[in-house]
Amino acid sequence: MAEYDLTQRIAPMLDRHLVFPLLEFLQERQLHADEQILKSKIELLNKTNMVDYAMDIHKSLYHTEDVPQDMVDRRAEVVARLKSLEEAAAPLVSFLQNASAVQELRADKQYNLQMLNERYQIGPDQIEALYQYAKFQFECGNYSGAADYLYQYRALCTNSERSLSALWGKLAAEILMQNWDIALEELNRLKEKIDSKNFASPLSQMQSRIWLMHWSLFIFFNNDNGRSQIIDLFNQDKYLNAIQTSAPHLLRYLATAFIVNKRRRPQFKDFLKVIQQEQHSYKDPITEFLACVYVNYDFDGAQKKMRECEEVILNDPFLGKRVEEGNFSTVPLRDEFLENARLFIFETYCRIHQRIDMGVLAEKLNLNYEEAERWIVNLIRSSKLDAKLDSETGTVIMEPNHPNVHEQLIDHTKGLSGRTYKLVSQLMEHTQAQTAR
Numbered sequence: 001m002a003e004y005d006l007t008q009r010i011a012p013m014l015d016r017h018l019v020f021p022l023l024e025f026l027q028e029r030q031l032h033a034d035e036q037i038l039k040s041k042i043e044l045l046n047k048t049n050m051v052d053y054a055m056d057i058h059k060s061l062y063h064t065e066d067v068p069q070d071m072v073d074r075r076a077e078v079v080a081r082l083k084s085l086e087e088a089a090a091p092l093v094s095f096l097q098n099a100s101a102v103q104e105l106r107a108d109k110q111y112n113l114q115m116l117n118e119r120y121q122i123g124p125d126q127i128e129a130l131y132q133y134a135k136f137q138f139e140c141g142n143y144s145g146a147a148d149y150l151y152q153y154r155a156l157c158t159n160s161e162r163s164l165s166a167l168w169g170k171l172a173a174e175i176l177m178q179n180w181d182i183a184l185e186e187l188n189r190l191k192e193k194i195d196s197k198n199f200a201s202p203l204s205q206m207q208s209r210i211w212l213m214h215w216s217l218f219i220f221f222n223n224d225n226g227r228s229q230i231i232d233l234f235n236q237d238k239y240l241n242a243i244q245t246s247a248p249h250l251l252r253y254l255a256t257a258f259i260v261n262k263r264r265r266p267q268f269k270d271f272l273k274v275i276q277q278e279q280h281s282y283k284d285p286i287t288e289f290l291a292c293v294y295v296n297y298d299f300d301g302a303q304k305k306m307r308e309c310e311e312v313i314l315n316d317p318f319l320g321k322r323v324e325e326g327n328f329s330t331v332p333l334r335d336e337f338l339e340n341a342r343l344f345i346f347e348t349y350c351r352i353h354q355r356i357d358m359g360v361l362a363e364k365l366n367l368n369y370e371e372a373e374r375w376i377v378n379l380i381r382s383s384k385l386d387a388k389l390d391s392e393t394g395t396v397i398m399e400p401n402h403p404n405v406h407e408q409l410i411d412h413t414k415g416l417s418g419r420t421y422k423l424v425s426q427l428m429e430h431t432q433a434q435t436a437r
Contacts, residue, residue, distance in 0.1 A: 002031050004284050004312050009249045013214035015172045016044050017138070021218075025317040035061065049082075049139040051075040078140070085136050088129035089149075092122050096152050109158055116156075127156050131166065138169055147173035164193060175218045183219050184229075187212070191233070209242045213250055220257075221318045221333070230257045235267050240274065248282035251275065252312075255286045256319060259344070260336045285309045289341065293348050299364045306341050306366055313337055342366070342375065350387065350398050358394040 007026060011019045020041070027037045038061040045054035051074050055067045086093075095101050095116070104119075105112050116122040134149030150170040157163045167190050174183035193199065194208045213234060220226035220233075233239055234254045243250045255275065258268055272294050275287050283291075285308035292302035313319040313334045322329045342365045349364060350356065362372030373389070376396060380387055387398050 005031055005315065006249050006252070007317070009247075010214055010217075013211050013247070015168075015215075016047060017141075017143075017176060018172060018215065018218070019044055021176075022317045025320070029315055029320070031315055048141075049078045049136065050141045051078055053141065082136060082140065085129065085133040089126065089133040091120065092116075092126045092130050093133075093149075095120055095122060105155065109156060112156055113158070127153070131157070131162065134166070135169065138173060143173040143176045146170075147177070164190075167193065171215060175215065178222070180219055180222045184223060187216055187219055195238070206242050206245065209239055210247050213239060213243070213247065217253060217318045221253075221321065227257045227261050230254065231261065231265060231267070235265075235271065244274065244278060244281075248278050251278060251282055252284055252286050252316075253318065255290055256313075256333070256337065259286075259290070259340050260333060285312050290344075293344050297348065297352065299345060299349055302345055303364050303366055306338065306345075309341065310334060310338060338366075343379070346376070346379070350396070354398050356396040356398070358389075358396060361396065 005026070007022050011022065023037055023041055023044075026032055027034060038057055041057050042054055042061065045051075045057065051071060055071055055075075058067050058071065059065060101120075104115060130149055131153050134146050134153055137149065138146035147170055150166045150173070154163055154166050154170070157166065167186065171183060171186040171190055174186055190212060194205060194212060199205050199208070216230070216233060220230040223229065230253060234243065234250065234257075243254075251274070254271065258265065258271060272290060275290055276295055279287075279291065285305045289302055289305040289309055292298040292305055314331060319333050320331055321333065322331055345364055346361070349361065358373060359369060361376070362369050365372055365375070367375060377389060380389065387396055389396055
């Protein structure tokens with residue numbers, strides 16, 4: 001399944017520290033040679049300040065207790081630089097550790113800067129030193145300290161570009177500490193900045209959206225409501241355009257979210273069109289499964305793809321998260337995906353057949369006869385499915401399903417309203433762009 005590994009596509013869109021969890025996962029799954037993974041780790045570490053970690057990996061890779069002299073020299077440089085930055089930032093750090101002093105700060109940044117300068121002799125140099133110190137701590141792997149300092153730095157920073165950089169750093173630190181709720185808050189703050197009208201150039205804006213979507217994968221697949229949130233973000237026109245332009249591999253994660261979502265989204269039909277449009281630039285078993293079921297009505301192909309989807313999920317760092325249950329480990333998303341995938345096949349197959357042979361259906365669902373029978377009985381009981389099971393003939397009989405005219409009218413009205421809103425938004429953006437020129 002290494003052919004479906006997206007690490008090489010995703011890694012360039014991440015901070016190098018965020019690549020380590022991906023490499024750890026690949027090493028655990030043994031998708032690539034262990035030596036190759038260790039060399040990749042050292043290559044990443046060489047551009048960080050995590051020198052001790054790099055030394056440990058070097059020893060493991062080459063089975064020796066000796067390390068190259070350049071690593072020893074590099075460690076001495078890091079320690080000296082850390083001490084220098086610590087001294088430069090000390091006055092401001094000392095102030096921030098004083099709870100009563102911090103209460104003097106206000107929402108007005110200009111007031112804060114003036115007050116710090118007059119009362120504590122803390123000026124722009126010390127504030128810049130705090131940023132450099134926080135960044136250095138992050139590069140050393142002290143994500144907790146970096147997150148705290150970057151948060152405090154943003155409260156004092158008046159440089160919009162540097163403030164944005166601190167926001168990215170804070171988001172990365174929270175992800176690496178697996179503080180998913182805080183990370184989601186930082187993600188939303190960053191999205192608001194990126195989507196603002198005064199954000200740099202359109203090209204820079206699109207690139208930032210692509211980075212944001214890649215970083216969000218860590219959060220959405222570790223958050224209770226993440227499967228809905230990823231659809232809300234990725235399926236927005238501006239973000240979906242960015243995916244189609246520069247990152248079509250992200251369609252895997254949007255397709256997975258649509259499949260495992262508890263309620264069918266009205267945008268699902270439009271997303272299927274995107275899957276069709278992008279087949280030439282990207283496809284994998286998950287996107288091909290949807291095409292088989294809803295575009296080609298190829299149920300044999302869907303059955304085959306469903307088996308491949310299971311392997312793709314198990315070997316994907318974001319989708320294949322394992323949960324320990326007693327003496328067993330399971331992949332919750334894999335189980336949900338297969339359950340919903342069978343439902344997709346069953347619903348579509350039933351829509352074009354009135355009487356269905358249980359044996360044939362069991363084969364399409366990748367279940368044996370008894371499992372398929374139990375699954376369908378439970379489905380009929382728990383849903384409003386107009387069907388009945390004839391055990392004597394071994395068939396599922398579908399009742400005629402006449403569409404509700406009122407529901408159709410409501411759906412069409414909603415669709416028309418959505419398209420109108422989209423057209424008005426595009427017209428307003430075009431008008432504003434012309435005015436700006």
